[in-house]
Amino acid sequence: MNGPNTHDDERLAEQAKALFDDSVERLDAATLSQLNQRRQAALAEVSNESSGVRWGRWMPATGVAAAAVIAVVMLQGSPVTPLPNGETTTASDFEILIGDDNLDMIEELEFYSWLELAAADSSDNVG
Amino acid sequence: MSACAGVFAVSCEPVTEASTLQTERQLNRFFAEVERRALRIAEIAVRDRDEALDLVQNAMIKLARNYVSRPSDEWTPLFYRILQNGIRDWHRRQSVRNRVMVWFGRTPDNEYDPIAAAPDHNERTPDEHLENAQAMESLESAVGRLPTRQREAFMLRTFEGLDVAGTATAMGISEGSVKTHYSRAVHSLRETLGEHWE
Numbered sequence: 001m002n003g004p005n006t007h008d009d010e011r012l013a014e015q016a017k018a019l020f021d022d023s024v025e026r027l028d029a030a031t032l033s034q035l036n037q038r039r040q041a042a043l044a045e046v047s048n049e050s051s052g053v054r055w056g057r058w059m060p061a062t063g064v065a066a067a068a069v070i071a072v073v074m075l076q077g078s079p080v081t082p083l084p085n086g087e088t089t090t091a092s093d094f095e096i097l098i099g100d101d102n103l104d105m106i107e108e109l110e111f112y113s114w115l116e117l118a119a120a121d122s123s124d125n126v127g
Numbered sequence: 128m129s130a131c132a133g134v135f136a137v138s139c140e141p142v143t144e145a146s147t148l149q150t151e152r153q154l155n156r157f158f159a160e161v162e163r164r165a166l167r168i169a170e171i172a173v174r175d176r177d178e179a180l181d182l183v184q185n186a187m188i189k190l191a192r193n194y195v196s197r198p199s200d201e202w203t204p205l206f207y208r209i210l211q212n213g214i215r216d217w218h219r220r221q222s223v224r225n226r227v228m229v230w231f232g233r234t235p236d237n238e239y240d241p242i243a244a245a246p247d248h249n250e251r252t253p254d255e256h257l258e259n260a261q262a263m264e265s266l267e268s269a270v271g272r273l274p275t276r277q278r279e280a281f282m283l284r285t286f287e288g289l290d291v292a293g294t295a296t297a298m299g300i301s302e303g304s305v306k307t308h309y310s311r312a313v314h315s316l317r318e319t320l321g322e323h324w325e
Binding site: 008009012013015016017019020022023024027031032034035036038039041042043045046047049 | 151154155158159162163164166167176180183184187188191192259260262263266281284285286288310313314316317320321
């Protein structure tokens, strides 16, 4: 059945696609260059793996321990957290926390701790 | 060692340097074709260009590492399936990160402000593109607020142009579910944007 709503839906989809295509076309040169670099890096990484040159992914033991302690303390009795769109998490928060691609989060925490210490030191030295 | 052990090997026949190079070139062409649209789709989903670049690169690596032996006409839905999984994982990590920050007494700094996050096209976009840019910003904001499955179905069908079957593969759901999510997404967007888009 092709009612007026269907026609409106098609129009909206066409208009959305045209806008999206336009935004793709207008990606700036710097972004296009970055995309090219990312593509070459991805191909190089997999190519290196195939020739036996695996780059090491090791996580400092202190980082793992810190993440584990934080996860256990923080998640005790914690309810399932809904995502912004109403979905719930399915992966274990613990797995996410200790995942090898979450070092940046640990580094941020270490940075905040350092920042607090530095701020405390400077306020002690004032006067 | 098995001849089909190489990452870029497409079969278990002896792998020559030439065939590996050919596969690598084929992958390079495929990535070059999809990367810009994939970047914009990821950027709309996570609202951050650098994060979107990381997600696209990771999807490239995973496709090249795990699925290069599949027929090349399957690469597009597979690539978007990997990308969508990456986007969902990104949202989960953000959720955990926010809780860690709250636990440390920090306020999560990634609360989405569509006005602050919207790209500023005013300086570099000619006047004739301004209306389009503003309409795109409205669209991005509205699409970003859709439920995850509806957003995925809409972007894959409308922006990437995948058919229902390809979208179903990319989302890991049935074709019937794709139609339902897509229909709800369009209906919702029409309600949100309709009056501004006439």
